[in-house]
Amino acid sequence: MACQKILKKLRITHIALLLAGSLAIPAHAGAQSKSSAATPQSAAARPKLVVLLVVDQMRADYVEKFRSQWTGGLKRLVEEGAWFREAAFSYAATETCVGHATISTGAFPSTHGMIANAWLDRKNQKMVTCTSDPDPNVRNIGYAGLAAKGADTAWRMAVPSFAEELKFQSGGATRIVSFSLKARSAITMAGHKADAATWFDGGAWVTSSTYGTMPFIEEQAKLHPAKADLGKTWSLSLPERAYWYGEKAFGAVPPDGWDLTFPHPLRGKSGAAEADNTFYEQWASSPYADMALTELAEKAVDALKLGNSNGTDFLAVGYSSVDYVGHEFGPRSREIQDILVRLDKDLGGLFAQLDQKVGRGNYVVALSADHGVAPIPEDMQKTGADAGVLHLPELQDRIERALEPFNYPKPAVARITGSDIYFVPGVYDKLQQDHAALQAILDAALAQPGVAAIYRAEELRDRPATESPERRALANSYFPGRSGDLFILPKPYWLMDTAPNGKPRSYGTGHGVPYSYDQHVPVLLMGFGIQPGEYFQSITPADIAPTLAALCGVTLAPRDGRVLSEGLAKRVAASAAIEQGTATTPKSKP
Numbered sequence: 001m002a003c004q005k006i007l008k009k010l011r012i013t014h015i016a017l018l019l020a021g022s023l024a025i026p027a028h029a030g031a032q033s034k035s036s037a038a039t040p041q042s043a044a045a046r047p048k049l050v051v052l053l054v055v056d057q058m059r060a061d062y063v064e065k066f067r068s069q070w071t072g073g074l075k076r077l078v079e080e081g082a083w084f085r086e087a088a089f090s091y092a093a094t095e096t097c098v099g100h101a102t103i104s105t106g107a108f109p110s111t112h113g114m115i116a117n118a119w120l121d122r123k124n125q126k127m128v129t130c131t132s133d134p135d136p137n138v139r140n141i142g143y144a145g146l147a148a149k150g151a152d153t154a155w156r157m158a159v160p161s162f163a164e165e166l167k168f169q170s171g172g173a174t175r176i177v178s179f180s181l182k183a184r185s186a187i188t189m190a191g192h193k194a195d196a197a198t199w200f201d202g203g204a205w206v207t208s209s210t211y212g213t214m215p216f217i218e219e220q221a222k223l224h225p226a227k228a229d230l231g232k233t234w235s236l237s238l239p240e241r242a243y244w245y246g247e248k249a250f251g252a253v254p255p256d257g258w259d260l261t262f263p264h265p266l267r268g269k270s271g272a273a274e275a276d277n278t279f280y281e282q283w284a285s286s287p288y289a290d291m292a293l294t295e296l297a298e299k300a301v302d303a304l305k306l307g308n309s310n311g312t313d314f315l316a317v318g319y320s321s322v323d324y325v326g327h328e329f330g331p332r333s334r335e336i337q338d339i340l341v342r343l344d345k346d347l348g349g350l351f352a353q354l355d356q357k358v359g360r361g362n363y364v365v366a367l368s369a370d371h372g373v374a375p376i377p378e379d380m381q382k383t384g385a386d387a388g389v390l391h392l393p394e395l396q397d398r399i400e401r402a403l404e405p406f407n408y409p410k411p412a413v414a415r416i417t418g419s420d421i422y423f424v425p426g427v428y429d430k431l432q433q434d435h436a437a438l439q440a441i442l443d444a445a446l447a448q449p450g451v452a453a454i455y456r457a458e459e460l461r462d463r464p465a466t467e468s469p470e471r472r473a474l475a476n477s478y479f480p481g482r483s484g485d486l487f488i489l490p491k492p493y494w495l496m497d498t499a500p501n502g503k504p505r506s507y508g509t510g511h512g513v514p515y516s517y518d519q520h521v522p523v524l525l526m527g528f529g530i531q532p533g534e535y536f537q538s539i540t541p542a543d544i545a546p547t548l549a550a551l552c553g554v555t556l557a558p559r560d561g562r563v564l565s566e567g568l569a570k571r572v573a574a575s576a577a578i579e580q581g582t583a584t585t586p587k588s589k590p
């Protein structure tokens, strides 16, 4: 099985290489470039600009449900692009850092090593975030004279991003620019080095010394700081009858200062006159933050003349607000529907600018999401389904109690985070030789409401061949040295929560498990070299980077994704079929 896997990987790389070669043929014309202005650039063999858009927590079904209400960029992606309707992450840890790193590298977490937003660092027995960098020479820098905490880079990401490979292989002509509210999104999309990687923290736009600052971002941070949106209100943008769900999302937990119903004012704590933490929380949970990110992207296109260099530039935007809104109000809310209507408008504006500045057909856009989201458990319970909250502190208590008859340190569990259970050093080594104690733990854990299964690390190593999609998904999330000792598989619709026993949780719902509602996300490609249409093959968002690489004539090292040749414009796809030996008739001359 292992051999087959290696062979498969080699084959994919081989195809990518040959594809890259076939794309070097000049005068390749994709379906989209037919409608483009007949400039010399439109006949280029490469896209002038790659635009990667990742909507944080966008479920695939949002496209199906809400697209009739879209008029801008999301509509254009669906109607003019290649819409992959069966795209799903094939790993368990459906979290932000993991998803962005997978999309940007074309690899699963078992390869790129970004296994979660944060994990227990075994050496120091401390939680670390996926981007925290202990190098004393690295520090974060705030724009517009604002302070920034910490130091964040991609040093924990074990493979280069597509953008880095693009820059490296094209002799440095590529500019890499990325924006998001979250460091773990902006950084993983850009990679280890970038011309600009910018995120938002504590009221400031922030970068790290590893990436350095950019004058146009400084200008924008001063010209339109987030606090300029203080006093604005988020109201419904469509007539009330256009909304699918009632005015109050059942089980929702809105941010401080907001009711369950529209309008949502951005006024901070009890209508404060200055921008406080509550205001920034409200702002991040509103369409105004998406607008600010779009503005930054548009400024980047203008200031750096992205798409007008002699290479292929890379622009990435991670739209984080849908995630905050989804955690608070859940997927069955007017808030989710409305923020997508607004994002659609923002993207329409961005694409119009790119048409003008780069040329329709000269750029390629890939839109996806880092993960989906579960329904709010209390909302789901109304359907009669088995749904609930899996309290992790209770699970920890059960494990400690189960070990009491045996000779183990107390506490024996160092940490439970996400699906990962970490024991204090030495405990798991001992448990592996102590069948009775391990069985006691497994029995105790399985007795807790909401637990479907517990897997041991050795069951996940080496990505085993298994009939169980859940076990395979957990294996695709497993990275030796970083992942836990035991892994919790909750039942579907059971939310893993860390609130202490008896305390209410501070949000409505979450994500991070290997079920369709978290794994199934949109993948939409549009523009240079893309064959518009609807595609129903099962794919993963790890296929995006190899596909972009093929379009740009760039070779990625063996990865977990594949080139989505079915969504490439005819001539490209035909070349791929010939190289794969699947073409039945010889191609006529180009």
Ligand SMILES: [Zn+2]
Residues within 6 Å of the ligand: 057, 096, 323, 324, 327, 511
């Ligand atoms: Zn989230």
